[in-house]
Amino acid sequence: MSDFESDLPSNDRELQEFMMIEQQKAKVHEQIHEFNEICWEKCIGKPSNKLDSATETCLTNCVDRFIDTSILITQRFAQILQKRN
Amino acid sequence: MAMDSAKRGEIMELAKQQIAVANAQELLSKMTQRCFKKCVNKPGSSLDSSEQKCISMCMDRFMDSWDLISRAYGQRLQREQQNQ
Numbered sequence: 656m657s658d659f660e661s662d663l664p665s666n667d668r669e670l671q672e673f674m675m676i677e678q679q680k681a682k683v684h685e686q687i688h689e690f691n692e693i694c695w696e697k698c699i700g701k702p703s704n705k706l707d708s709a710t711e712t713c714l715t716n717c718v719d720r721f722i723d724t725s726i727l728i729t730q731r732f733a734q735i736l737q738k739r740n
Numbered sequence: 741m742a743m744d745s746a747k748r749g750e751i752m753e754l755a756k757q758q759i760a761v762a763n764a765q766e767l768l769s770k771m772t773q774r775c776f777k778k779c780v781n782k783p784g785s786s787l788d789s790s791e792q793k794c795i796s797m798c799m800d801r802f803m804d805s806w807d808l809i810s811r812a813y814g815q816r817l818q819r820e821q822q823n824q
Binding site: 667669670673674677680681683684685686687688690691692694695698699701702703704705706711714715717718719722 | 797809
């Protein structure tokens with residue numbers, strides 16, 4: 656992506672904007688892949704004919720609780736760093 | 741010098757295609773890893789039919805899971821934006 660971008664004329668605003676949006680979308684996709692791996696391990700036992708509703712709830716909650724955890728840890732880590740300084 | 745719009749459209753289309761391919765490759769590679777782990781416990785001399793069946797179901801569930809998680813994440817992003 657980044658070498659692709661450096662080939663573009665720097666004054667082409669429309670194209671620059673397009674690439675920025677596409678990069679953002681790629682980041683979101685990358686994040687979904689990561690969540691899917693983490694939550695798959697947490698929520699899926701033996702693969703069956705369909706996802707049952709308990710598994711669906713587990714997957715949905717897993718995403719939200721992972722984000723909550725990430726926010727909590729980031730905040731607390733920042734506090735710890737502040738106290739040390 | 742700005743490019744003409746045909747050339748620009750071509751580049752945009754190419755970029756979109758490349759991103760879509762990269763995305764599919766990522767899904768394929770992660771799905772292979774996860775389903776191998778779930779379905780092939782003791783690798784034998786070939787994939788037996790129960791392993792193959794498990795792999796098929798695993799693939800379908802992995803993609804279901806991807807869709808579900810993508811929706812949950814999208815909703816979370818929306819909620820976070822509203823709370824700002």
